[in-house]
Amino acid sequence: TVWATRAFRRSHFRAEIAAGNAKLAAALESMTDAVLITDTKGELIDCNPAFATYYRFPDRQACATHFSDYPKIIDVAELSGEPLPPENWAVPRALRGEAGSNAECMLRLKSTGETWIGSYSFAPIRDETGAIIGSVITGRDVTKQRAAERQALQSHELLTMAEASAAAGSWTWNMANDSFNWSPGLYRIFGLNAEVDSASLAAWGKALHPEDRPGAERCLNEAIAHHTPFETTYRVRWPDGEVRWIDAVGTASYDDQGRPTRMSGICIDVTNRRAAEERLSDAQSDFRAFFENASVGAVQIDSRGHYI
Secondary structure, three states: OHHHHHHHHHHHHHHHHHHHHHHHHHHHHHOOOEEEEEEOOOEEEEEOHHHHHHOOOOOHHHOOOEHHHHHHOEEEEOOOOOEOOHHHOHHHHHHOOOOEEEEEEEEEEOOOOOEEEEEEEEEEEEOOOOOEEEEEEEEEEOHHHHHHHHHHHHHHHHHHHHHHHHOEEEEEEEOOOOEEEEOHHHHHHOOOOOOOOOOOHHHHHHHEOOOOHHHHHHHHHHHHHHOOOEEEEEEEEOOOOOEEEEEEEEEEEEOOOOOEEEEEEEEEEOHHHHHHHHHHHHHHHHHHHHHHOOOOOOOOEOOOOOEO
16 A cells, blocks of 8 residues: 555656646747756757747757857847857856846847847756756847837937927827827927926916916817817916917827727917017008008009009
8 A cells, every 4th residue: 555655646746747847848839038948067958949930040959959059150249239258148147146137139140140139038047955957048039129119219309309490399198098298399388397297188278378278278178079170379378477379289089989089289389480470560561551651652563564
């Protein structure tokens, strides 16, 4: 009976190990990040199919089986372009007891010259006594993500410059959670500070000139209710008392039930333009008054001899 019990326990233990290994294998197979497990000498113990794809091997069986082989296959550098020596790559660092996450570097495949940006997380594997018995490394190709971020940054910089040159600012209102996003230009033409003032409907209303606030708010509500563009002109009063004229336009989006979900638009500071128009109007009025009341006869004729 004792031997039978021991045999059952051994069999059960082996079954648990087999089940654990099966779960680990399934997890590795399903992961989109590259995963590498090594022993203390840098020998590859296990890796997943994503690892082969990450390092441009045709399949997992074709992967180099020791860490020392990889410096012969790829060059690794800091994002600044400074070469990264192999002893500072993820595997040696993990085997020295270091752990890290989201460490990015530039990789170049020596055979083809192909480059990509990798993001690594790494840690040592320890036994129950705390001794290091291996390393586990994960890698992710973030080339497209970083390119998209650079493009978004460039677009943002271009928008900021365009807004500054046009004395304009853009805004977005997410009506589902009543959150706002104001561009730097909008804060500027409203005379507000992005580090102090929070974007909100209340902040917009507070910035409006008291005489123009009821009309501007009514125009906004009517545009949303009637599914029409928001177009109006109002004054804003800066904290220092200066008054500026603003042309505002916006458009709302709606769900299938006709409920507003999002609204975005642009505001343009037209104070200088209005001042120029007023000066022109005054000059025209002055000229007309002088022309009509001149004590001598006067006439205007165009280049074709027509009386104006």
